[in-house]
Amino acid sequence: MRKITLILIFSFVFWGGFAQSIEGTWYGALMTPGGKFVLVFHISKENNEYASTMDSPAQKLVGVPMLGISFESNVLTMGGPGGVFIYKGKYKPDSNKVSGTFSQGGLALPMTLTRDSANTQVRRPQDPKDFPYIREEVTITNAKAGVQLAGTLTMPRNKKAEKIVVLVTGSGPENRDEEMFDHRPFLVLSDWLTRNGIAVLRCDDRGVGSSTGDFASATTYDFADDAEAIVSYIKTRPDLKGMKVGLIGHSEGGVMVSIAASRNSNIDFVVLLAGPGVPLKQILREGTALSASESAAAMVDKVYAYIIKNPGLSAADIDKGIEALVYKEAAKSADGLVLGMQPKTLSDIYKGQNYSGTWFRKYVALEPTQFISKLQCPVLAINGTLDMVVRCDENLKAIEGALQAGGNKHFEIAPMTDLNHFFQKTTAGPIVPYEKIDETFNPAALKKVSDWINGLKF
Secondary structure, X not given: OHHHHHHHHHHHHHHHHHHOOOOEEEEEEEEEOOEEEEEEEEEEEEOOEEEEEEEEHHHOEEEEEOEEEEEEOOEEEEEOHHHOOEEEEEEEOOOOEEEEEEEEOOEEEEEEEEOOHHHXXXXXXXXXXXXXXXXXXXXEEEOOOOEEEEEEEEEOOOOOOOEEEEEEOOOOOOOOOOOEOOEOHHHHHHHHHXXXXXXXXXXXOOOOOOOOOOOOOOOHHHHHHHXXXXXXXXXXXXXXXXXXXXXXXXXXXXHHHHHHHHHOOOOOEEEEEOOOOOOHHHHHHHHHHHHOOHHHHHHHHHHHHHHHHOOOOOHHHHHHHHHHHHHHHHHOOOHHHHOOOOHHHHXXXXXXXXXXXXXXXXXXXXXXXXXXXXXOOOEEEEEEOOOOOOOHHHHHHHHHHHHHHOOOOOEEEEEEOOEOOOOOXXXXXXXXXXXXXXXXXXXXXXXXXXXXXXXXXX
């Protein structure tokens, strides 16, 4: 009897101690006028000191350090960067939840933290409700970079797929679903393709989700290396290596797959989803003109030209050069006065864009046609006619011209009517934010991609 009693006491102590641990990943959702807004907190403890970082998927922020974190008498308190917000909540061991309040300015909103991301996730109409196919979690090594890429392989249950595609995300830290604003376009796309007999492999970007590595220090070329590492992995698996391998890249991912396919004969076909064809500095300029002004766009033209002209300068010297350039240009124009700023303040704003960062310096100098013109495999390039990020006509024309110049005779250029940058149905006129649209990936675009791939003959 004594032995049973001791076991029971030990069990209560163990589980009680486990339940009261605040360490680990917590998911919270704020109900705002614009809908549900999800935050993810990663809490750790070292030398009796708590620390935490925050992810904001909708804002594409990862690993933001939190301040003033404490956990006393089951009360969790932590502050956002710069004191922009404070969260305070009571941990409840019985439910393993933290119930509290998110305070910012004069606004106080209830927010419950849970261990389960499903409790905070907003389901979109196209999110898969079942998975009538094989799903396998995989880990892929990019030995060149020393990173491990975590991903999901999906295959038809009969394992008779003749083709497999690797999905490559666009700009910014992305998980394998390319999740943003509660939309998961790569989840929807992979589900559709697999149901239509095409195997799919998609991975978290390096340094994101379950993948290792440093996202912030990686360039477009590094992500192209990651794509090639995934292709190499496919070729090592007996159940996959007989399949024809394709790369599908969205937005900047289109540049990555073009780089990879231009030098790798193991890549049998390519799909560019809103992939750039014009120089990337032009796309950035157009975005500045749209969101700010033509004079601001003219200013960044000079900044980009300076960066491209000086590839060997250190980051610190690039920052100094940009500051001097912008100060000079602003001082001799009316821009500073029009914006209600002094020229020095204006130069600080431009300097704050991290133009001297490794990724940006490589990105702004990239010309996609340099790689697209080398593609000899079949290529499908599709773009939404209402894409305001990678404009349809000019980019598809540039892609078509590069493929023709390189002698590629196996390509299709397909503008998709009334679709935006994420291939959602939208309308002309004022831009409708992605999160305000229920559709994740227009069925016509999904069908175009699967029909084209299934129609390829090798």
